[in-house]
Amino acid sequence: MSKFLDERYNSLAAYVPGEQPQDKKYIKLNTNESPYPPSPETLAAVNVGETEALRLYPDPDGRILTKKIADLYGVESKNVFLANGSDDILNFAFIAYCANGRKVYFADITYGFYSVFANLHSSDYTVIPLEDDFSIDADKFCSVDGCVFIANPNAPTGLALSLQEVEKIVATNPDNVVVIDEAYVDFGAESAVKLVNKYNNLLVVQTFSKSRSMAGARLGFAIGNEEIIADLHKLRYSTNPYNINRLTLAAGSATIDSQNYYDDNCQKIMDTRAWTTAELEKLGFFVLPSRANFIFATSDKIDGGELYLKLKEQGVLIRHFATERIKNFNRITIGTPEEMQIFINNVKEILEEN
Ligand code: PMP
Numbered sequence: 001m002s003k004f005l006d007e008r009y010n011s012l013a014a015y016v017p018g019e020q021p022q023d024k025k026y027i028k029l030n031t032n033e034s035p036y037p038p039s040p041e042t043l044a045a046v047n048v049g050e051t052e053a054l055r056l057y058p059d060p061d062g063r064i065l066t067k068k069i070a071d072l073y074g075v076e077s078k079n080v081f082l083a084n085g086s087d088d089i090l091n092f093a094f095i096a097y098c099a100n101g102r103k104v105y106f107a108d109i110t111y112g113f114y115s116v117f118a119n120l121h122s123s124d125y126t127v128i129p130l131e132d133d134f135s136i137d138a139d140k141f142c143s144v145d146g147c148v149f150i151a152n153p154n155a156p157t158g159l160a161l162s163l164q165e166v167e168k169i170v171a172t173n174p175d176n177v178v179v180i181d182e183a184y185v186d187f188g189a190e191s192a193v194k195l196v197n198k199y200n201n202l203l204v205v206q207t208f209s210k211s212r213s214m215a216g217a218r219l220g221f222a223i224g225n226e227e228i229i230a231d232l233h234k235l236r237y238s239t240n241p242y243n244i245n246r247l248t249l250a251a252g253s254a255t256i257d258s259q260n261y262y263d264d265n266c267q268k269i270m271d272t273r274a275w276t277t278a279e280l281e282k283l284g285f286f287v288l289p290s291r292a293n294f295i296f297a298t299s300d301k302i303d304g305g306e307l308y309l310k311l312k313e314q315g316v317l318i319r320h321f322a323t324e325r326i327k328n329f330n331r332i333t334i335g336t337p338e339e340m341q342i343f344i345n346n347v348k349e350i351l352e353e354n
Contacts, residue, residue: 008122009120011119012116012119012120013116013119014116015112015113015116016112017031018030018031018317018319019317021317024315025315026312026315026316026317027315027316027317027335027339027342027343028317028333028335029294029316029317029318029319029332029333029334029335029339029343030317030318030319030331030333031215031319031333032155032183032184032209032210032292032293032294032333033209033210033213033215033333034210034211034212034213034215034265034269034293035269035334035335035336035339036213036265036268036336037213038212038213038214038251038255039213039254039255039258039261039262040258040261041254041255041257041258041261042213042214042251042254042255042258044254045250045251045253045254046247046250046251050246050247050250051247053246054245054246054247056246057242058242058244058245058246058249059249060237060241060242062082062244062249062252063077064249064253065082065249065252065253065256066080066082068253068256068257069082069221069223069256072256072259073193073223074193074194075193075196075197075223076226078226078229078230079196079223079224079225079226079229080221080222080223080229081221081222081223081224081229081232081233081236082219082220082221082244082252083219083220083221083222083232083236083243083244084218084219084220084243084244085207085209085218085219085220086181086183086205086206086207086209086220086221086222087113087220088218088220088243089205089220089221089222089232090113090114090117090149090179090181090205091117092232092235092236093147093149093177093179093203093205093222093232094117094118094120094121094123095121095235096177096231096232096235097147097176097177098118098121098123098124098125098146098147099121099122099123100121100122100123101122101123101124102123102124102146102147103123103124103125103126103144103145103146103147104118104123104124104125104126104146104147104148104149105125105126105127105128105141105144105146105147105148105149106118106125106127106128106148106149106150107127107128107129107130107136107150107154108127108128108129108130108325109129109130109134109154109156109157109323109325109326110149110150110151110154110155111151111154111155111181111183114149115127124146126144126146128140128141130154130157134154134157134159134288134296135159136150136154136159136161136165138161138165138166138168138169139168141169141173142168142169142172142173143172143173144173144176145176146176147176147177147178147179148169148173148176148177148178148179149179149181150166150169150178150179150180150181151181151183151184152166152180152181152182152185152189152192153184153185153187153189153290153291153292155183155184155292155294155331156294156296156319156321156326156329156331157288157290157296158184158288158289158290158291158292158294158295158296159288159289159290159291160188160189160190160291160292162190163190163191163192163194163195166180166190166192166195167192167195170192170195170199170201170202171199173201174199174201175201176201177201177202177203177228178199178201178202178203179203179205180192180202180203180204180205181205182204182205182206183205183206183207183209183210184210184211184291184292184293184294185206186210186211186262186266187210187211187266187269187270187273187290187291187292187293188270188291188292189291189292191204191206192204193223196223196224196225199225200225200227200228201225201228202224202225203222203223203224203228204222204223204224205220205221205222206220206221206222206223207219207220207221208220208221208252208255210293211262211265211266211293212255212262213255213262213265214248214251214252214255217247217248217251217252218244218248219244219248219251219252269293269334272334272335272336272337272340273290273293273295273334275337275340276295276332276334276340276343276344277290277295279340279344280295280297280344280347283299283344283347283348283351284299284300284301284351285297285298285299286298286299293333293334294331294332294333294334295331295332295334296326296329296330296331296332297329297330297332298328298329298330299351301351301354302350302351302354303328304320304326304327304328304329304330305320305322305327307320307330307347307350308320308330310350311343311346311347311350314346314349314350316342316343316346318330318331318332318333318343319331319332319333
């Protein structure tokens, strides 16, 4: 840290992304990426012509992709906002609705970026503990006096709220924005997009990073009332209007055109999730019922941190959080069936050695 840094940021604890060690090739089950490549149409869209066009700025409104997303979700272009990954959108939402002492509520065990943004933007934040079974009690987020951020399905638990529960939270907070972060919704949860025409305080945030195999391209989108979307555009135009590059816009459009391919991948991942869950349960693990492309599991036969380290030695990366409440759990991204077979074999070996 230099002596020049604004002292407001001295104690800021930055977000720690999942590790990407370069020492050898790992089976990477630690950052919830898709194990499947982008569709042939997506690959073809990132072509020489598009690369030559990199000398030109991209369309700052990403109009072609915006319209495709609007059509897919049954809304209008004015209800859709694009950004450089959904983290970019969450950041804008914090700036717009809960910065400088304004109130915001989120769960104790949830996406780690919410507290980072809350600290970065000096929000007055309240952490609402999950229940003992790690579920969210929707009532605890109803009629609060500030903005609400909920990951649905939640991370790292994988548990999801029903649409009725989400609607209750949105309906009881008419004077505050409710952000529903649906990064993992395509793996079996219900989207709140169908509520955006009914409530002007709802912002649904999604990403191309998980179900659409584009984590490396950085593309997120949000759907909400046109006034909220206009707020976000105002902030985006005040920071970086060209926040999505041409190649990502082209890839994103082709991705929407090949939706069936991605739907099939989601189904494969859900099938592999069921298989992996059953195999871990046979080994005595407790696995939360996940609606995401990862599972959250614990065993009383081995400490969570130890399992993480031993798997890493064997070339399998999973995610361990040292947070007190979940330190005995591990979050395991669902890979291909072959990768999950190797993961299960390694877990078996580790338990036998123990
Ligand atoms: N929300 C949640 C709940 C996440 O787990 C992630 C992925 N780390 C994100 C948002 C951000 O995803 P991206 O910026 O890649 O769209």
